[in-house]
Amino acid sequence: MxxxxxxxxxxxxxxxxxxxxxxxxxxxxxxxxxxxxxxxxxxxxxxxxxxxxxxxxxxxxxxxxxxxxxxxxxxxxxxxxxxxxPLLPANARARHRARALAQLVACDVHPLNNLRVLQYFEHEWNVPQPERDEWVRHWIVEGFRAAETMLADHPSTGIFCEGDVPGLADCCLVPQVYNARRFGVDMAAYPTIERIEAACLALPAFDAARPERQPDAPAPS
Amino acid sequence: MxxxxxxxxxxxxxxxxxxxxxxxxxxxxxxxxxxxxxxxxxxxxxxxxxxxxxxxxxxxxxxxxxxxxxxxxxxxxxxxxxxxxPLLPANARARHRARALAQLVACDVHPLNNLRVLQYFEHEWNVPQPERDEWVRHWIVEGFRAAETMLADHPSTGIFCEGDVPGLADCCLVPQVYNARRFGVDMAAYPTIERIEAACLALPAFDAARPERQPDAPAPS
Known part of the structure; x- marks a missing residue:
């Protein structure tokens, strides 16, 4: 190509x-x-x-x-x-699991906490910042509680979400943990998520993608 | 099987x-x-x-x-x-388009208007029903405006969202139109979406899946 x-x-x-x-x-x-x-x-x-x-x-x-x-x-x-x-495993069952974990984040957590949603609350409903932040944390906690169960209890969880190869689910989980930290979610309740995040961020592919490494990130103050 | x-x-x-x-x-x-x-x-x-x-x-x-x-x-x-x-077309470009249309609905419209979100507004923030309904319509209109553009302007839109075979994107679009009608969205602004919905609902596979055909649907009053 x-x-x-x-x-x-x-x-x-x-x-x-x-x-x-x-x-x-x-x-x-x-x-x-x-x-x-x-x-x-x-x-x-x-x-x-x-x-x-x-x-x-x-x-x-x-x-x-x-x-x-x-x-x-x-x-x-x-x-x-x-x-x-590959970003997805080979068999249909494992592919389903990777996609379901990815969609847990991409459908059921992140869209609720997006910039445009928070702007709607601020401009249309005058929701104060503490309530907006609480809303963000609420949906992250809902999602992470389920994700932690799905990851901690499952035999195909490995170094990463699905086995020992980083893939689709990890691509979604790591950015969501970044958001969770930004909004003050206590990550101690999600030890499997934290362990997988650390394994991911140790890889150059994840490290180079971090927000603070981007050309448009503001200079550290 | x-x-x-x-x-x-x-x-x-x-x-x-x-x-x-x-x-x-x-x-x-x-x-x-x-x-x-x-x-x-x-x-x-x-x-x-x-x-x-x-x-x-x-x-x-x-x-x-x-x-x-x-x-x-x-x-x-x-x-x-x-x-x-197949629910997805054969080539990578067309598969991307079908998935992107599906995700427009499944990531960027529906999760915002879910029951659990509306319950949060009612119970945590005491948002009155008219404002909750306006919120629902807002995100449907945002999504449908983009979807209508993506469908109306694209050469691979056919009888259905992607060509002349019903698939993944149609599986997401039709239920979202049902919700749109339920909340009073004026569908006249989205003629391509309406045309595709009608083509879908003419098929037994879609017709049998309608909410009102389900065993747990309330009897018509």
């Missing part, structure tokens, strides 16, 4: 973070195009970006002339287009 | 509705086990159900001894285990 890969990303977007990890795990050269979600009312709402991504959300992956949205669909695309190393 | 399939379902859950459509499209015999999401504080929170599904959400598909959660992961599992007729 000589077509270039460009990822429209925001340093702190956990959906973009998932795709950064996936690209790195595949060893795919790519450039990062920052989209600032707050500046000028949000660059994702500009006409130019909307033409790429009608949902006005990050990430968008450009692969040659293709414009690909939705982080989990992008990760599946990467896995189909560049199968090695 | 002689292992039985049982779907833990609630008649009005749109996540369960997606899987009902998928099972029907595949022609897979299955039984429906109703889980009443409101009675006794929600049967999905019972100890017995939680042992099946630690997220305490419907649907769960039991396939022999396997307990499978997350509607999109279940649909992918069905497609891998019983490949014919």
């Amino acid at each position: 000589t077509e270039t890969l460009q990822l429209y990303s925001y340093w702190r977007s956990s959906a973009a973070y998932r795709v950064r990890i996936g690209l790195n795990l595949k060893g795919l050269a790519h450039s990062i195009v920052p989209v600032h979600l707050l500046r000028d009312g949000g660059e994702q709402h500009s006409e130019a970006y909307r033409a790429f991504n009608p949902q006005e959300l990050v990430p968008t992956l450009c692969h040659g002339q293709r414009r690909l949205g939705q982080s989990l669909a992008i990760l599946e695309y990467l896995d189909e287009f560049w199968p090695e190393p | 002689t292992e039985t399939l049982q779907l833990y379902s609630y008649w009005r859950s749109s996540a369960a509705y997606r899987v009902r459509i998928g099972l029907n499209l595949k022609g897979l015999a299955h039984s429906i086990v109703p889980v009443h999401l409101l009675r006794d504080g929600g049967e999905q929170h019972s100890e017995a159900y939680r042992a099946f599904n630690p997220q305490e959400l419907v649907p769960t598909l039991c396939h022999g001894q396997r307990r499978l959660g997350q509607s999109l992961a279940i649909l992918e599992y069905l497609d891998e285990f019983w490949p014919e007729p």
